[in-house]
Amino acid sequence: MKRFTFSVPQNILFGEGVLKELPGAAGKLGGKHGFIISGPTLNRLGVVGQCEEILTQAGIAVSTFCDTEGNPSVETVERAAEAFRASGADFIVALGGGSPMDVAKAVGVVAKYGGSITEYEGADKVPGEIIPLIAIPTTAGTGSEVTAFSVITDHRRNYKLTVFSYKLIPAYALLDPLLLTSAPASVAAACGIDALIHAEESYVSLDASPFSEAMSEKAMELIGRSIRTYVADRSNLEAASDMLAGSLFAGIAFSWARLGNIHAMSHPVSAFFNVPHGVANGILFPYIVKYNEEAAFGKYQKIYNYISTEKKCESEFSKGMLEQAVRELNAQVGIPAKLSDAGVTDEYFAQMTEDAMKSGNIAVNPQKTVQEDILALYREAL
Structure with a gap:
């Protein structure tokens, strides 16, 4: 260790x-x-x-x-x-x-x-x-x-x-x-997905430790079981409590383990196109899950079981399943599927790629990432 x-x-x-x-x-x-x-x-x-x-x-x-x-x-x-x-x-x-x-x-x-x-x-x-x-x-x-x-x-x-x-x-x-009970559904969804990504990225981060992983896992458990209910009914205090505690634990986790490519790439999306932070993160989520799959697959089954409505044992779990679960969750809570759905175009991709590479989160992303990778991911997510 x-x-x-x-x-x-x-x-x-x-x-x-x-x-x-x-x-x-x-x-x-x-x-x-x-x-x-x-x-x-x-x-x-x-x-x-x-x-x-x-x-x-x-x-x-x-x-x-x-x-x-x-x-x-x-x-x-x-x-x-x-x-x-x-x-x-x-x-x-x-x-x-x-x-x-x-x-x-x-x-x-x-x-x-x-x-x-x-x-x-x-x-x-x-x-x-x-x-x-x-x-x-x-x-x-x-x-x-x-x-x-x-x-x-x-x-x-x-x-x-x-x-x-x-x-x-x-x-x-x-x-x-x-x-939390007065939040609009769109805000609840964007913030909830952001918190979930904090937990997921800190969990697979190269800087993750037993302490941060424990916080990340509890965050994914709480958010995964309640995000759909909370977005549908913000007055549900049990679901709101799960989301608030989950966000808390995820925040502690990434303060010590950092994040990854999702956050490195989402900041330029927000800076150039004023897309809400959680929405930008949510759109990029499945694309980075796919990109990181080879490097982080050992943790993917556990993440899947936290966020999916179905549970899979190790023998039932295979590549592509977590990416699909993320896409389904995004659709269920109203997160757009593509950057273009949020008004993003490719005219600033070169500068956005340079800015993303300045983020310290790139260094702890589980899959080694160079500038060409970021540009390709932006194009894929467009």
Whole structure:
């Protein structure tokens, strides 16, 4: 067994109603004035107001920034950081899906250390602890409440930059399944497939360890048994709980094992064509499963049994079956089959291929990958 390292350096609260414990978490961080970073939809639905009320009733001042967008930009981070500094707040609450959390992490860096978030691109460039951060996911997908990554779009380059540092992991994560019940089916599907891919890619990653594999497997078990039910009925709290816990475990897994070609390739798809991250991942999923089959086949039967409605013993399982199961799952939850179905064309494939190859995920993909392979995969998925 190879050497491995892990830690889970945060406080995680899970269960129906844990949102009400937000003031207690803030108090343990010494927080007197919270700054909520969220999106316009959650603001319109009253979820932001709910958090504001919980904090103000506990005597904690609140300011808000609700202008995050899907695939958040460098400019959004700059506006949010300016608003944070002007507010006088001393801690941040990231409320929403991956986009508000990516912005909140980035604000936590630049508000503390200055400069542009572009200056922190890459690994381990954050010099120390960031502004205290509490993460509250309202989707079951990104796992960003427990990850060490912030992904921000730089429109000047049509590029999704990644900041990686374990300093980005929120001090507290509050996971309340009640917050997942208002998600539209399309969002539930895209986020759920994203979480499943986090689990699958970290599981077959060359950097996988017994610790990360245990997290990946539990994530696939929970998501595989509940994603269809949750997409069909978001009010099903048992299914919502499975999805939220599965997303959590998958996030922990890929924080330590990284991902693979799916995520390396999906970031340029989103950067150039503004395709939602989970949708881009989902479309690429079966193509990369097929590509990795020779290298990762030893783990494919177990993945299949987690995500398929049918179970196969070793003697019944054969090549191509996992790819087909992924295609069937995508169709069942409404993920498009091809990149062209999401408005992607081949005009930027050369630049997208170069950008994908810059991702550190390429190095841990189980099947060795060169630039020509990425270009061929884009063309196949088109």
